[in-house]
Amino acid sequence: MFQKRKVIDCRWDPSESACTLAVSGTEDEVLQASIEHAVSAHGEKNTPELRNDIRRYLRDEKRKVIDCRWFPSENKCSLAISGSEDEVLNAAVEHAVKSHGEKSTPELRKEIQKLLKEAED
Numbered sequence: 246m247f248q249k250r251k252v253i254d255c256r257w258d259p260s261e262s263a264c265t266l267a268v269s270g271t272e273d274e275v276l277q278a279s280i281e282h283a284v285s286a287h288g289e290k291n292t293p294e295l296r297n298d299i300r301r302y303l304r305d306e307k308r309k310v311i312d313c314r315w316f317p318s319e320n321k322c323s324l325a326i327s328g329s330e331d332e333v334l335n336a337a338v339e340h341a342v343k344s345h346g347e348k349s350t351p352e353l354r355k356e357i358q359k360l361l362k363e364a365e366d
């Protein structure tokens with residue numbers, strides 16, 4: 246049976262600001278790995294409650310894509326970037342600044358975020 250990939254990222258939990266570990270895989274894999282990680286790295290106790298907490302944090306892993314060909318530009322750029330939303334956002338902001346002379350501002354990031362589309366797997 247097809248299983249959706251799940252992802253969990255310690256950065257989503259503000260109390261864990263120092264930890265940036267992200268785990269992705271099938272739900273079972275991610276649950277197992279994050280429980281082990283929570284116990285060994287965050288001093289949690291391996292209880293059914295911890296399992297439930299972690300399960301609530303899981304999100305579907307959705308790959309995003311952005312493609313410069315959607316926005317005809319002076320330099321005829323045809324770069325396409327795909328990956329997790331964070332990866333694409335970071336790379337696209339960098340690319341917009343370096344290749345398209347944009348300024349790296351929170352507004353640029355928001356603009357780009359609006360333009361991301363779900364990638365076909």
Ligand SMILES: [Zn+2]
Pocket residue numbers: 255261264265266282286287
């Ligand atoms: Zn962590």
Ligand SMILES: [Zn+2]
Pocket residue numbers: 313322323324340344345
């Ligand atoms: Zn471009």
